[in-house]
Amino acid sequence: MILHILKKSQSLQDKILAFDPSGEWLTQWRRQFAALEIGHLRSPAVHHPDPNPYELRRFAENRSSELFPPYDLPGSRLFEEFCGDTIKRWQLGDRVIKAKVTRIQPKSGRFRLGFEDGKSAIARRVIVAAGSGKPHLPAWANQIQTQHPAERIRHSHQIDLRNLQLQGEQY
Ligand SMILES: Cc1cc2nc3c(=O)[nH]c(=O)nc-3n(C[C@H](O)[C@H](O)[C@H](O)COP(=O)(O)OP(=O)(O)OC[C@H]3O[C@@H](n4cnc5c(N)ncnc54)[C@H](O)[C@@H]3O)c2cc1C
Incomplete structure (x- = not known):
């Protein structure tokens, strides 16, 4: 999204900032793709952060x-390196600040962002892109009567295939 904004108005280059507890771009994406051992994307090569x-x-x-069949699906490494290249081309490397936002309050026509460490910042406009939040289990998952180990029902965010031994398991 940030690149679409900059494409419209290059003058925002020095005014736009992202706040993320990791202090880096793509942390969540990298974590999920590694944990699920995903070899390539499921969307074709035209879907990516660059406006072109x-x-x-x-x-x-x-x-x-x-680029994998059937629709030239980008390999995960290719995609990650492309994103790195995009961040460099658009000079966004230093535009992400390590901070967790805990509060957003309107203040005199602007917004006051409060951070976990007690610091704050004032912004003219705020875009919240905080990801998918809490996992929502379907109702049937809460209605299962039989005893089962809690770790047998998991949201994909909670699974790390790198730490699981699944050989011989049945689904
Ligand atoms: C397994 C999997 C496969 C996928 N495959 C594809 C695909 O092939 N093609 C495709 O187009 N899409 C795919 N997606 C979807 C795509 O990855 C997501 O749509 C995209 O990464 C969402 O980006 P985002 O920045 O909105 O959210 P996220 O990547 O979830 O990032 C949200 C960020 O917000 C930060 N955050 C949260 N709360 C706060 C806070 N209070 N203060 C500061 N920061 C905060 C988090 O730390 C996180 O870094 C896939 C997703 C998954 C899980």
């Missing part, structure tokens, strides 16, 4: 083996 839909194809010009 063909930019990933250009980046992958000599890496066609990392």
Whole structure:
């Protein structure tokens, strides 16, 4: 989203900031793709953060083996490196600040962001892109009567395939 905003108004380059507890771009994406051992994306090469839909194809010009059938699905490494390249091209490396937002309050026509460490910042506009939040289990999952180990019902966010031994397990 940030790149679409900058494409519309390059003058915001020095005014736009992202706040994330990790202090880096793509942390959550990287964590989830690693934990689920995902080899390639499920969306075709035109879906990515750069406003130019063909930019990933250009980046992958000599890496066609990392675009998977049937619709040229980008390999996870290719996609991550493309995002790194995009961050550099748009000079966004220093635009993410390590901070967790705990409060957003209107203040004299602006917003006051309160951070976990007690500090704060004033912003003219705020976009909340905090991810999917709490997992919601379907109702049937709470109605299961039989005894079962709690870890047998999990949201995908709670699964790390790198730590699981699933050989011989049945679904
Ligand atoms: C397994 C999997 C496969 C996927 N495959 C594809 C695909 O093939 N193609 C596709 O287009 N999409 C895919 N997606 C979806 C895509 O990854 C997400 O839509 C995208 O990453 C969402 O980005 P986001 O920045 O909105 O949220 P997130 O990546 O969830 O990031 C949210 C960020 O907000 C931060 N945050 C939360 N609360 C606070 C706070 N209080 N203060 C500061 N920061 C906060 C978090 O630390 C996190 O870094 C997939 C998702 C998953 C889980």
